[in-house]
Amino acid sequence: MSIISLIIKREFIAKVRNKSFVVMTFLSPLLFVAIAVFIGYLSTMKAETKRIAIHDETGLFAADFLKENKKSAEFKYLNLSEIDVKALKDSITKENFNGLIVIPKTNDAKDLESKIEFISNNSPSISFVENTQDIIASKITKLNLQSAKLDTLAIQKAQSKVNIHLVKASGEESLKGLNEVKIGIGGAFGYLIMMFIIIYGNMVMRSVIEEKTNRIIEIIISSVKPFQLMIGKIVGTSLAGILQFTIWAIIGLSLMFTASVFFDVNVGTTAKIPPVLMQSAQHDFSGIIQMGLREAWNLPIASILIGFVIYFIGGYFLYSSFYAAIGAAVDNQTDSQQFLLPILMPLILSVYIGFFTVVNDPHGTVAVVFSMIPLTSPIVMLMRIPFGVPWWQIAISVSLLFATFFLVVWFAAKIYRIGILMYGKKPTWKELYKWLKY
Amino acid sequence: MSNLLEVHKVVKQYGDYVALNEVSLNVPKGSIYGLLGPNGAGKTSLIRIINQITLPDSGEIILDGEKLQPKHVQTIGYLPEERGLYSSMKVGEQCLYLAQMKGLSKAEAKKQLDYWFDRLGIQGWWNKKIQELSKGMAQKIQFVVCVLHKPKLLILDEPFSGFDPVNANIIKDEILALKEQGSTIIFSTHRMESVEELCENIALIHKSNKLIEGKVADVKRQFRTNSFEVGILTNNVEGLMYDITQKFTVSPASFKSLNDDLKLNIQIGNATPNELLNVLTQRGQVTHFVEKIPSINDIFIQTVTENKV
Numbered sequence: 001m002s003i004i005s006l007i008i009k010r011e012f013i014a015k016v017r018n019k020s021f022v023v024m025t026f027l028s029p030l031l032f033v034a035i036a037v038f039i040g041y042l043s044t045m046k047a048e049t050k051r052i053a054i055h056d057e058t059g060l061f062a063a064d065f066l067k068e069n070k071k072s073a074e075f076k077y078l079n080l081s082e083i084d085v086k087a088l089k090d091s092i093t094k095e096n097f098n099g100l101i102v103i104p105k106t107n108d109a110k111d112l113e114s115k116i117e118f119i120s121n122n123s124p125s126i127s128f129v130e131n132t133q134d135i136i137a138s139k140i141t142k143l144n145l146q147s148a149k150l151d152t153l154a155i156q157k158a159q160s161k162v163n164i165h166l167v168k169a170s171g172e173e174s175l176k177g178l179n180e181v182k183i184g185i186g187g188a189f190g191y192l193i194m195m196f197i198i199i200y201g202n203m204v205m206r207s208v209i210e211e212k213t214n215r216i217i218e219i220i221i222s223s224v225k226p227f228q229l230m231i232g233k234i235v236g237t238s239l240a241g242i243l244q245f246t247i248w249a250i251i252g253l254s255l256m257f258t259a260s261v262f263f264d265v266n267v268g269t270t271a272k273i274p275p276v277l278m279q280s281a282q283h284d285f286s287g288i289i290q291m292g293l294r295e296a297w298n299l300p301i302a303s304i305l306i307g308f309v310i311y312f313i314g315g316y317f318l319y320s321s322f323y324a325a326i327g328a329a330v331d332n333q334t335d336s337q338q339f340l341l342p343i344l345m346p347l348i349l350s351v352y353i354g355f356f357t358v359v360n361d362p363h364g365t366v367a368v369v370f371s372m373i374p375l376t377s378p379i380v381m382l383m384r385i386p387f388g389v390p391w392w393q394i395a396i397s398v399s400l401l402f403a404t405f406f407l408v409v410w411f412a413a414k415i416y417r418i419g420i421l422m423y424g425k426k427p428t429w430k431e432l433y434k435w436l437k438y
Numbered sequence: 439m440s441n442l443l444e445v446h447k448v449v450k451q452y453g454d455y456v457a458l459n460e461v462s463l464n465v466p467k468g469s470i471y472g473l474l475g476p477n478g479a480g481k482t483s484l485i486r487i488i489n490q491i492t493l494p495d496s497g498e499i500i501l502d503g504e505k506l507q508p509k510h511v512q513t514i515g516y517l518p519e520e521r522g523l524y525s526s527m528k529v530g531e532q533c534l535y536l537a538q539m540k541g542l543s544k545a546e547a548k549k550q551l552d553y554w555f556d557r558l559g560i561q562g563w564w565n566k567k568i569q570e571l572s573k574g575m576a577q578k579i580q581f582v583v584c585v586l587h588k589p590k591l592l593i594l595d596e597p598f599s600g601f602d603p604v605n606a607n608i609i610k611d612e613i614l615a616l617k618e619q620g621s622t623i624i625f626s627t628h629r630m631e632s633v634e635e636l637c638e639n640i641a642l643i644h645k646s647n648k649l650i651e652g653k654v655a656d657v658k659r660q661f662r663t664n665s666f667e668v669g670i671l672t673n674n675v676e677g678l679m680y681d682i683t684q685k686f687t688v689s690p691a692s693f694k695s696l697n698d699d700l701k702l703n704i705q706i707g708n709a710t711p712n713e714l715l716n717v718l719t720q721r722g723q724v725t726h727f728v729e730k731i732p733s734i735n736d737i738f739i740q741t742v743t744e745n746k747v
Contacts, residue, residue, distance in 0.1 A: 211522075215518070219522070220536075224511075225508075421486075
């Protein structure tokens with residue numbers, strides 16, 4: 001067996017056998033599902049019904065509010081217009097009202113726009129205020145139309161509602177409003193790559209520092225070249241990462257498959273979503289899930305997974321060469337902070353670009369440029385892939401990434417070679433530069 | 439006897455600092471060769487160059503008749519001064535890994551490991567982790583690791599540090615046994631008594647330069663002072679002192695003796711021992727007459743202090 005594969009094997013086994021690896025691999029998907037289920041449960045939980053008293057001196061609006069009682073159970077409106085405002089105000093606390101809407105009597109409907117009050121002990125939620133304003137405003141509009149002798153029915157008929165269908169040039173139809181699925185999946189994968197790079201890069205660094213503080217390094221490099229050791233370490237650790245990801249992908253896909261069977265979505269068909277479903281999706285929770293799953297299956301799953309593996313390998317190799325060089329340069333982990341910051345910056349930057357720029361405009365200049373720059377491309381490009389990226393852009397980005405990787409490995413190997421035999425003091429940036437020239 | 443290792447004018451610089459200044463060494467095949475020198479003399483730099491951990495700036499190294507090249511790492515065993523093993527890896531796996539790195543097949547490595555574990559009585563350690571072992575126990579493992587692949591050249595940097603006297607003796611016997619089997623051993627240490635005991639050849643490196651090299655006996659001959667320790671019983675101390683101070687340099691000496699004799703160190707310069715004896719026998723009864731042979735410790739201290747500049 002060649003020496004590099006020997007090193008790869010040892011590093012791989014050392015990582016995989018580690019308890020934290022096993023725990024993270026099998027526990028974190030469970031944890032993830034548990035959190036998702038918990039959040040889902042929380043959001044379906046019925047909020048406590050809030051009692052709102054209405055004192056409507058005009059007698060025009062109370063009926064509209066009472067209609068709301070049928071639509072949702074969140075608010076219970078009570079028409080208490082006959083009771084005196086002052087008495088109502090005093091009884092808010094006693095009668096356990098969450099609030100009191102006071103609509104004073106006015107001669108001009110125009111005056112109502114600014115004279116309505118909401119009285120409560122605690123400030124209301126913004127959505128409640130907006131909802132209340134909407135109810136009143138639409139009623140006033142209706143009254144205004146009537147007083148202007150306009151035919152409200154004709155106006156209603158004249159109003160139109162447009163629903164644009166989003167169709168890709170390749171022919172698949174995608175759903176408006178369900179771009180969130182792409183953003184979610186792209187974002188999840190981009191975030192995952194960042195976590196992988198940081199976690200596995202740190203593993204490489206720790207393992208370099210361990211060999212250095214153990215002093216076993218001297219024995220090992222009397223048998224192998226430092227470069228072989230570094231590459232073996234990086235590759236061995238990355239294999240552990242790919243194994244972990246594969247396990248996650250299998251778990252994730254089977255969960256998705258199970259969910260699809262459960263919600264009766266035809267896997268593998270790219271059929272149009274029936275309009276009935278579209279409408280039911282507006283209100284029905286399981287309908288939303290069905291549509292989400294449909295959309296997820298329609299995504300280029302294969303290219304996302306392949307893309308993830310390629311960008312993970314490229315990005316991880318690139319960054320872990322930095323990590324290896326830093327590990328070689330310092331004596332313990334606390335000393336590494338100073339050198340780690342410049343490495344983390346581009347990673348954080350690319351996640352921000354991913355979540356703000358790519359989401360807004362996946363094919364805009366900023367997104368395209370940062371999906372080419374090697375230090376940011378693994379994350380930014382991965383977030384773009386679900387939106388469909390021309391193959392030549394991926395080709396350029398991947399080749400740039402791997403070219404940079406070879407360059408960085410070459411530099412890192414030089415620092416590594418000198419660094420692993422230096423004990424005792426933390427090097428400065430200047431010294432690191434000097435090592436490059438030895 | 440031919441040389442297993444020849445170092446020719448090796449220079450190594452770190453920036454402006456010269457770690458080795460045209461150092462040349464000849465290590466005879468099958469010998470135990472003591473590499474001596476104070477801290478920071480350049481020993482470790484030289485050892486690292488021989489192990490191909492670093493490259494010399496100039497000069498060349500010949501191992502077993504061939505220019506030193508990467509394949510030679512498999513014929514060298516190295517026990518560094520700073521010991522270390524993977525603390526969370528099992529002893530057996532770790533030894534197998536390190537042995538395979540030296541080019542042994544897994545089966546061969548296993549065979550050798552069984553032999554050595556048996557020999558040192560540590561069979562039960564196979565599944566232990568290094569962190570469960572004491573320092574001395576880990577040292578034993580480390581020693582096994584560096585001899586597993588039957589190296590032609592064994593480089594031991596302070597091999598006895600960390601061992602109790604019993605285990606130090608076991609390791610010493612193993613070193614001698616390896617020498618009997620034909621290994622050449624470079625032995626770097628500050629413990630001069632073990633150098634006296636084990637080494638046939640020595641070299642002394644000081645301030646990046648080699649100052650002394652040769653067979654131990656030759657080096658000692660070179661450093662002899664022609665001094666004799668003398669014990670004499672005499673009635674006429676003044677007369678004796680008068681006679682010998684005429685020809686020789688005299689200083690008082692102290693050594694153990696059963697007699698109530700006069701104890702002297704006498705430096706005879708270019709005269710022969712017989713001339714001194716003639717003078718002594720005329721004046722009294724000689725009870726003790728030994729040439730003062732410099733110890734390696736003396737030579738070391740003398741050389742290092744003389745070259746303090």
